[in-house]
Amino acid sequence: xxxxxxxxxxxxxxxxxxxxxxxxxxxxxxxxxxxxxxxxxxxxxxxxxxxxxxxxxxxxxxxxxxxxxxxxxxxxxxxxxxxxxxxxxxxxxxxxxxxxxxxxxxxxxxxxxxxxxxxxxxxxxxxxxxxxxxxxxxxxxxxxxxxxxxxxxxxxxxxxxxxxxxxxxxxxxxxxxxxxxxx
Numbered sequence: 667x668x669x670x671x672x673x674x675x676x677x678x679x680x681x682x683x684x685x686x687x688x689x690x691x692x693x694x695x696x697x698x699x700x701x702x703x704x705x706x707x708x709x710x711x712x713x714x715x716x717x718x719x720x721x722x723x724x725x726x727x728x729x730x731x732x733x734x735x736x737x738x739x740x741x742x743x744x745x746x747x748x749x750x751x752x753x754x755x756x757x758x759x760x761x762x763x764x765x766x767x768x769x770x771x772x773x774x775x776x777x778x779x780x781x782x783x784x785x786x787x788x789x790x791x792x793x794x795x796x797x798x799x800x801x802x803x804x805x806x807x808x809x810x811x812x813x814x815x816x817x818x819x820x821x822x823x824x825x826x827x828x829x830x831x832x833x834x835x836x837x838x839x840x841x842x843x844x845x846x847x848x849x
Contacts, residue, residue, distance in 0.1 A: 668719040673710035677731035697800045779827045784820045
C-alpha cells in the first residue's frame with residue numbers, strides 16, 4: 667500500500683461523503699467533494715509515475731474509483747432532476763460496459779490497455795460537464811451530450827487498441843504464438 671494507492675482509496679471514501687453532502691442539499695459543497703476527488707485522481711497518477719510506484723492494484727482501482735464517483739454523481743443529478751434520464755442511460759451503457767469488459771478480459775489473462783490521453787481528456791470533460799450542471803449553466807446539457815459522444819469515440823479507440831494488443835500471430839518456424847505489440 668503506497669501513497670498513490672492510499673489516495674485512490676481516499677476517492678472511494680469520498681463517495682459516501684459526496685452522497686451525504688448532496689442529499690443534505692448542499693450542492694456547492696457536494697461539488698467541492700467531487701472536485702477534491704478529481705484532484706486526488708490527478709495527484710495519485712502523477713505521484714505513482716514520478717516515484718516509480720505504479721502497481722497492478724493501483725492500475726485496477728484508479729479507474730474504478732473514478733467511475734464509481736462519476737456514477738454516484740450522475741445518479742444524484744438524475745434523481746434531483748438536474749440530468750435527463752437519456753444522458754444517464756448513455757453514460758451507464760458506456761461506463762459499465764468499460765468496467766465489465768476490462769474486468770472480464772483481465773480475469774481471462776488478457777492484456778488491458780492503460781489509460782491514454784483521450785481517456786484522461788474524457789474524464790476532465792466529464793468533470794467540466796458536472797461543474798456546468800451544478801451551476802445550472804444554460805449550455806450544460808448540450809455540453810454533456812457532446813462529452814458522452816466523445817466518450818463513446820474514446821471507447822471505440824480503446825477496443826481497437828485492446829484488439830491489437832491481444833492479437834496473436836503464429837510463428838511458422840516454431841509454431842508458437844507471440845503477441846503483437848501496439849506500435
